[in-house]
Amino acid sequence: MATTGLPPAADADIARVTEALHMITPRWNVRILLALNEPPQRYTEIANKLPFLQNGQLHPKIRSLCDAGLAQRTEQSARHVFYGLTQRGRQLLPVLPLIAAWAEEHLEKPEQPLSAIEQVEDSLTLLTRRQSPAILWVLKARQEASARTLARMVIPGSYWTNIYPPLRQLINDGLVVTVGRGQPYRLSPGGDGLGHVFGALSMWAAGRPVDHAARHPLWGRPDPNATTAPRTWVSHESRLPAPSALPAPAVRTQPARYPAWRNGDLFSHATPARPTPALLAGGVRR
CATH class of the missing domain: 1.10.10.10 (Winged helix-like DNA-binding domain superfamily/Winged helix DNA-binding domain)
Structure with a gap:
């Protein structure tokens, strides 16, 4: 990775964060990590959770996550192979609600509400x-x-x-x-x-x-x-209209902490009914 002209400590910090982002940004990687966040599973069990992936797409994705140290393959026998997250992979998951909360606050509002996982994917594309x-x-x-x-x-x-x-x-x-x-x-x-x-x-x-x-x-x-008082995080909160001048x-x-996410929460598109707001100022999406 190219070295910047920043002090060595900052340069190393940027390099580490950039590498972490590139581990999880490739398409479907976040969804695969969430699907793997269970007790060790057979390949077919994981594939059933990700029906939008065509045959041949899932295996190289899991292999790349294994190479990155986020997932692991356990072979009990030639016919009994299981996949799951490593400890490092599980430790990375709490970053996802932080990314989704940032997207909800700072990215433009789409016409149709997005699930939290889509908020994460859009944000990673920008970062x-x-x-x-x-x-x-x-x-x-x-x-x-x-x-x-x-x-x-x-x-x-x-x-x-x-x-x-x-x-x-x-x-x-x-x-x-x-x-x-x-x-x-x-x-x-x-x-x-x-x-x-x-x-x-x-x-x-x-x-x-x-x-x-x-x-x-x-x-x-x-x-x-x-410290700040903890608040309940939801995937789609209302926002005030954009200010007329940029502050x-x-x-x-x-917040002091975010609630734990369940996989079903991330993939869910269920949102309370509300009027469709005018497009607010904010960062673009993908």
């Missing part, structure tokens, strides 16, 4: 775009930066104008803002709101508990002793 984590890291650390500064820190050794395509994409995705040509760039509220997601992924990648995300030196809460980025505090 794994080229250079995205490194650019977001720099803007979080510096509050704002010019295109030349971002290029020097994110793509050292490359011509500085090469930073514009990923920057434009991040603006289109609603994660970065600027007031005009030649003006510095900064995180949008949506980009700043990724703190609990990036903090949790960083902790997991470093082998630490995901619930220590608030302790992350960059993305954690300013006051590590600060300055603010560090968001995360």
Whole structure:
């Protein structure tokens, strides 16, 4: 993986988080991880839970998750092979509700409500775009930066104008803002709101508990002793209309904990009836 011009600790952190994102972003990987989150199962049992996968698609996906250390294959005999999550795979699952909650708050509202798992998949598509984590890291650390500064820190050794395509994409995705040509760039509220997601992924990648995300030196809460009252997380909450002017980025505090998810909750599309709202400002989806 290419090395950025950031300090070694930050560079290593970005590399670990980027690698974690690329483990779970490929199509169907999140759904397969959730299907595997049961006692060890036969291949046919897993396939029955994922009927949308055609013959021949599931096996290489499971093999890639095994190679990544998230799933494991246990062969009791030639005819008795079982698959399940590793401990590392199970430790990664609590990141998923954090991603879905971020999507619910910061991405545009679709005409038809999405299941939580679709919220996760849409978000992962945005977060794994080229250079995205490194650019977001720099803007979080510096509050704002010019295109030349971002290029020097994110793509050292490359011509500085090469930073514009990923920057434009991040603006289109609603994660970065600027007031005009030649003006510095900064995180949008949506980009700043990724703190609990990036903090949790960083902790997991470093082998630490995901619930220590608030302790992350960059993305954690300013006051590590600060607490917020837990709230019940639902996949589709109502939101106030978008403000007329873009507010300055603010560090968001995360709930103290999120309720555990059951696989059925993630795949369910059942939502309470409500009027279809006008399209709100926010990041785009896939």
